[in-house]
Amino acid sequence: MKTAVYPGSFDPITNGHLDIIKRASKVFDEVIVGVLINPEKKGLFNVEERVELINSVIKYIPNVKVESFSGLLINFMRQKDAKVIIKGLRAVSDFEYEFQMSLMNSKLDPNIETVFMMASSGNSFLSSSSVKQVAMFGGCIKGLVPDNIIPDIISKIKSL
Template structure:
């Protein structure tokens, strides 16, 4: 069975993330969306909320699982018996950083491969940060995040 991990903070999950998840789920037998716990970052949503929002967004994709993790991504891959990391790229600037990370991961475990998926043209401008900024200033985030996630983002921003 070919298992891959799609790691990220997903704060919140966007339609760009969801597109990468859907496309990756067609390539691998199992895709684990690994939601990174970063104690140095204060997110809009806590880790449990992010996991639940992603689970709602992927509920119709049977071979996708969602779990949180902390520490080294390589250790999480070993726990999941995965050999592939999926990374989405929006622009050349994403590639430089992700390429360096893939080299580090390869150094830590030469059996791990990183697969880069290009963002669809309609999602290439999308980031969790831009979604939060648009929402904070009262802009419409419809079409930027999954429909199941939109109310949670709007409510969270209102209650800041």
């Protein structure tokens, strides 16, 4: 069984993330969305909320599951017996950073490969940061994130 991990903060998950998840689920037997716990970053949603939001939008994709992790991605990969890291790329600037991370991960464990998936053209401008900023200033985030989590994002922002 070929298991891949799609790591990220997903704060919140966007339609770009969801597109990569759907496409990866067609390529790999199992996809684990790995939600990174970064104690140095204060996100909009805590890690449990992010896992719950992602689960609410991927529940109809049978070979995808969501788990949180902390520490090195390579250690999480080994725990899950996963051999492939999935990375979504929006622009050349993403590639430069992700290429360096890929080389580091390869140095840490040469048995783990990184697969880059290009963002669909309609999602190439999307980021969780931009979604949060638009929402914080009262802009419309429909079409940027899955419809069913829009109320969660609006509610969270209003509670700040």
